[in-house]
Amino acid sequence: MKQKALFFSIFLFALSVTTLVFTLNKEEKCANxxxxxxxxxxxxxxxxxxxxxxxxxxxxxxxxxxxxxxxVLGESSTLxxxxxxxxxxxxxxxxxxxxxxxDEKIFETLISTGKWGWTPTGDFKIWIKIRSTKxxxxxxxxxxxxxxVPYVMFFYxxxxxxxxxxxxHGTYWHNNFGHEMSHGCVNLRTTDAETIYNWASPxxxxxxxxxxxxxxxxxxxxxxxxxxxxxxxxxCLN
Amino acid sequence: xxxxxxxxxxLIIILLTLSFLILAYVMYQSTSQPTTQNTSLFETSKLPDxxxxxxxxxxxxxxxxxxxxxxxxxAMMLTIKTKENSDGKTAxxxxxxxxxxxxxxxxxxxxxxxxxxxxxxxxxSPNNQHFFIKVSGKNKDNYLVxxxxxxxxDEFDYIxxxxxxxxxxxxxxxxxxxxxxxxxxxxxxxxxxxxxxEGPSYWFEIPSQKYxxxxxxx
Numbered sequence: 013m014k015q016k017a018l019f020f021s022i023f024l025f026a027l028s029v030t031t032l033v034f035t036l037n038k039e040e041k042c043a044n045x046x047x048x049x050x051x052x053x054x055x056x057x058x059x060x061x062x063x064x065x066x067x068x069x070x071x072x073x074x075x076x077x078x079x080x081x082x083x084v085l086g087e088s089s090t091l092x093x094x095x096x097x098x099x100x101x102x103x104x105x106x107x108x109x110x111x112x113x114x115d116e117k118i119f120e121t122l123i124s125t126g127k128w129g130w131t132p133t134g135d136f137k138i139w140i141k142i143r144s145t146k147x148x149x150x151x152x153x154x155x156x157x158x159x160x161v162p163y164v165m166f167f168y169x170x171x172x173x174x175x176x177x178x179x180x181h182g183t184y185w186h187n188n189f190g191h192e193m194s195h196g197c198v199n200l201r202t203t204d205a206e207t208i209y210n211w212a213s214p215x216x217x218x219x220x221x222x223x224x225x226x227x228x229x230x231x232x233x234x235x236x237x238x239x240x241x242x243x244x245x246x247x248c249l250n
Numbered sequence: 251x252x253x254x255x256x257x258x259x260x261l262i263i264i265l266l267t268l269s270f271l272i273l274a275y276v277m278y279q280s281t282s283q284p285t286t287q288n289t290s291l292f293e294t295s296k297l298p299d300x301x302x303x304x305x306x307x308x309x310x311x312x313x314x315x316x317x318x319x320x321x322x323x324x325a326m327m328l329t330i331k332t333k334e335n336s337d338g339k340t341a342x343x344x345x346x347x348x349x350x351x352x353x354x355x356x357x358x359x360x361x362x363x364x365x366x367x368x369x370x371x372x373x374x375s376p377n378n379q380h381f382f383i384k385v386s387g388k389n390k391d392n393y394l395v396x397x398x399x400x401x402x403x404d405e406f407d408y409i410x411x412x413x414x415x416x417x418x419x420x421x422x423x424x425x426x427x428x429x430x431x432x433x434x435x436x437x438x439x440x441x442x443x444x445x446x447x448e449g450p451s452y453w454f455e456i457p458s459q460k461y462x463x464x465x466x467x468x
Contacts, residue, residue: 014255025269028273067435072323185376185432186430187372187373187429188431188437190372191437191468202323202324
């Protein structure tokens, strides 16, 4: 009996140690499992072919020489690039992104975030903007290779480090906004991503722009649900 | 109790205590992780069914008006213009305008009384070669797929994805067609006929004009 108890204790201890080792060594999940955050320089391919959901898609050719301009939105509003109170909010329930200048909502549009809860919630900051980059991940039937992903804005916080490669970006391979589609990133229509890219900080001066102390990245809050209130900042309901 | 027994007892207690502490630490690490999940590809999403699918406002009693939706990268514009006829019915005409500002009439038709036409937010296929519109009637919604070039599908002006759904004898009710998973794949959501709960998602493949059931919910 004593022997059985001893063997059980040793077994349980070994199992605990194995579990601990596995937990400590578990690789942090990148939004894009293959490219992750390996290359932060602008990546462009001419006449590139993308692979997504087993289909081949022609990636858009991108002209880096086109000057970034603030886009006119809708009928009357213009995104004011000079505001110091820029803030982006993502509502995972409604699959919507909102851009705020202080208490004023100036833009909203549908997005596609990560399936199965893969997009993290919390308060983040944009730390780099890249005009075009490559994203790749998955395996087998879920493998994807997406060159020339436009208007990429990577974000981070203390829990989701920069190395995890979560970002907002334009999307040319699907058009199902309003529904979860991605591996964790926040997908936008390319025109909407361009609008936010040109508005959000840091100010784009080159095809790759890092946030700095003098020009910090725009804040981004991702919530399960957001309550909008007239004339005040939205409330995050997690 | 012999010394060996005492040593064994002590060893058992130490091992159990260490195991408990290690497992408690692992549990603590797991619960303090950021809120991301890795679930099986075959599980349905844990978030509620969203499908806000905001669209241009459906015109319940259109007179003379128009609605538009750009393609995702802004290169094309789809416009539907409606006009009330003298018999009270509403005629609609579909136009596609390209970046070089050439507007092409794609199709025109007249709505039945009580019907409305709508351009979904995700109307454009990712490669801009197709778009779909929604014609809402009293009893059902028809999702019509067109070629952006105005060319026909064989001798037909459009594919009626709702009729194709019925033809495929799918044992679920068609809910919404929400958008494009890929250049030639529309996403269709379904409900169970017995209780209206979520059914599986389907792709509607444009070239074959067939529905394909998916294991995951889009």
